[in-house]
Amino acid sequence: MRKLAKWIDDHSLLLAFVFLFLLCLICQIISGTDQYNQNQSMQGLHTVSRMQYLATGNFLDGMFSNWQAAVLQLGTLIVFAVFLKTRGAAHSLRPGGQRKSKTEGKKHRGKKQRSWLYRNSLSLAFALLFGAFFGLHLVTASSANNEQRALMHQPPIGLGAFAVSSTFWFETTQTWEAEFMAIGLYIFLSIYLRQEGSPESKPVDAGDNDTGETNK
Structure with a gap:
């Protein structure tokens, strides 16, 4: 439990945004389906389930x-x-000025310079x-x-x-x-x-x- 609590604390900012993302996505699906079906009904067309709405x-x-x-x-x-x-x-x-890396000017033995891609x-x-x-x-x-x-x-x-x-x-x-x-x-x-x-x-x-x- 302590390890889990520490992991959650270490990643709490990311987890908070993941939670908000999923919450908003669920709300979008629920409200979007209702609105979509209202428009369909007004035009005499068939309605869809929430799973069908996803497509x-x-x-x-x-x-x-x-x-x-x-x-x-x-x-x-x-x-x-x-x-x-x-x-x-x-x-x-x-x-x-320019941003200076913490390792700028230091020699790194056995370490290669970071690639352009990285x-x-x-x-x-x-x-x-x-x-x-x-x-x-x-x-x-x-x-x-x-x-x-x-x-x-x-x-x-x-x-x-x-x-x-x-x-x-x-x-x-x-x-x-x-x-x-x-x-x-x-x-x-x-x-x-x-x-x-x-x-x-x-x-x-x-x-x-x-x-x-x-x-x-």
């Missing part, structure tokens, strides 16, 4: 649309933070995740759109045509807009506001012009 374009598009935007947001922050700075922000390199593995992972989620978002959004067109007795639109349609990009850029706004607000507000005890905030007694690397 609809309505559910899958809603899920992957948000996932690709969230991954794009964090991936962009990770890459931009390598080159760009904001004086006073909690999550930024210090203007006029040194950029975090941003590459987010790039791959974004590519996968964006592709799934495109496919499922196209499916959901064609489901709606079928209800209106209109012919389906091919994936390529849908990929360049205003409908697809209108919905996609809305999610990007919200994610970039959230990151921008965090960067700006972290200059002037504090959260005691959080590593994502500057120390309470830090000045507004103090720029801190929160994850150093």
Whole structure:
């Protein structure tokens, strides 16, 4: 029990977000099924079970649309933070300086230099995740759109045509807009506001012009 309690404590932040993710996903399935069935009933069509709803374009598009935007947001922050700075922000390199590794300048006997792949593995992972989620978002959004067109007795639109349609990009850029706004607000507000005890905030007694690397 002690080992389990220690493991939970060591991973409590990750576990909290996994719990919130699953909770929101369950709520999305429940509310999404109800809304989907209401629309189906209004048009005299058959309703679906919660398990059947998981295979609809309505559910899958809603899920992957948000996932690709969230991954794009964090991936962009990770890459931009390598080159760009904001004086006073909690999550930024210090203007006029470079981030120094704790092992910089030290000799490591018997150790090879980290490969380029490893040194950029975090941003590459987010790039791959974004590519996968964006592709799934495109496919499922196209499916959901064609489901709606079928209800209106209109012919389906091919994936390529849908990929360049205003409908697809209108919905996609809305999610990007919200994610970039959230990151921008965090960067700006972290200059002037504090959260005691959080590593994502500057120390309470830090000045507004103090720029801190929160994850150093």
